[in-house]
Amino acid sequence: MLDPDFDCPHGCDANGFLFDEVTRSAYPCSCREERLRRRMHADMEDNVGRYAPSRFQNLSFDALPLSGIAENHGAAAGTVRRFTSGIEANVRAGRGLWLLGNKGTGKTTLAYYVAQQARVAGLSVLTRNTTDLLNELRESYKPDAQPTTREIINAVTHVDLLHLEDVSVPRPNDWVLEQLYTIVNRRYEYNKAIVFTSDTPFGEKINPESLSDHVGGRTFSRLVQMVGEPLLLTGTDYRMQVGA
Numbered sequence: 001m002l003d004p005d006f007d008c009p010h011g012c013d014a015n016g017f018l019f020d021e022v023t024r025s026a027y028p029c030s031c032r033e034e035r036l037r038r039r040m041h042a043d044m045e046d047n048v049g050r051y052a053p054s055r056f057q058n059l060s061f062d063a064l065p066l067s068g069i070a071e072n073h074g075a076a077a078g079t080v081r082r083f084t085s086g087i088e089a090n091v092r093a094g095r096g097l098w099l100l101g102n103k104g105t106g107k108t109t110l111a112y113y114v115a116q117q118a119r120v121a122g123l124s125v126l127t128r129n130t131t132d133l134l135n136e137l138r139e140s141y142k143p144d145a146q147p148t149t150r151e152i153i154n155a156v157t158h159v160d161l162l163h164l165e166d167v168s169v170p171r172p173n174d175w176v177l178e179q180l181y182t183i184v185n186r187r188y189e190y191n192k193a194i195v196f197t198s199d200t201p202f203g204e205k206i207n208p209e210s211l212s213d214h215v216g217g218r219t220f221s222r223l224v225q226m227v228g229e230p231l232l233l234t235g236t237d238y239r240m241q242v243g244a
């Protein structure tokens with residue numbers, strides 16, 4: 001059965017079919033394709049697990065922490081607001097965002113806001129810390145592992161929006177570079193949107209190109225084609241300022 005809460009104006013049945021009294025036969029309603037798509041995406045999210053920590057739920061620019069982040073990083077926050085005001089079109093066109101800068105400046109919070117707004121718009125979203133995702137993939141090679149490698153790769157390839165945290169953290173050995181390339185290249189080929197964050201250590205000059213050292217040159221160039229210029233968030237760690 002498809003989503004029983006779906007409100008179709010044509011009054012189709014639970015599987016998205018209408019009945020033609022004249023020919024006495026069932027035929028698919030115009031909503032069926034979209035409902036099948038939503039079911040497939042919900043299954044993908046369920047198989048792999050959505051991951052939505054409570055700290056990053058119910059975010060709004062009218063309240064902290066987003067209001068404070070917008071005060072400190074007006075340009076980045078403005079771009080995120082514009083991006084999310086057209087979230088469905090942006091994500092469906094494969095457009096993404098890269099939030100780059102120092103730790104504790106609000107990158108993760110902004111990325112979760114994008115993920116949240118995508119879900120509100122009915123898009124499927126997978127959020128993963130990049131290191132966790134690679135560990136899950138490694139675990140999935142074991143016999144009888146759940147989710148399976150295939151389920152993970154399928155989800156990270158086809159989900160409407162892939163949200164990856166801390167892309168530059170995993171130690172870039174050959175296996176890691178290969179997995180990152182596989183994931184990013186698949187999304188590139190399918191024209192699928194990606195939103196990701198990466199930290200620059202304090203004291204180091206913020207240099208977008210240095211991501212290439214962490215993910216490899218080919219993956220880096222794909223990412224740049226998909227997200228364009230990074231949104232920069234520089235400054236001191238908010239957690240240090242307030243002792244949070």
Ligand SMILES: Nc1ncnc2c1ncn2[C@@H]1O[C@H](COP(=O)(O)OP(=O)(O)O)[C@@H](O)[C@H]1O
Binds near residue numbers: 066
């Ligand atoms: N300007 C701010 N006002 C209030 N809280 C903030 C502000 N900037 C960051 N925070 C808080 O600081 C913490 C770190 O933010 P986060 O988005 O994880 O940063 P980053 O991903 O850049 O390290 C979060 O708990 C966030 O809510």
Ligand SMILES: [Mg+2]
Binds near residue numbers: 107108165166
């Ligand atoms: Mg972060």
Ligand SMILES: [Zn+2]
Binds near residue numbers: 030
């Ligand atoms: Zn219908």
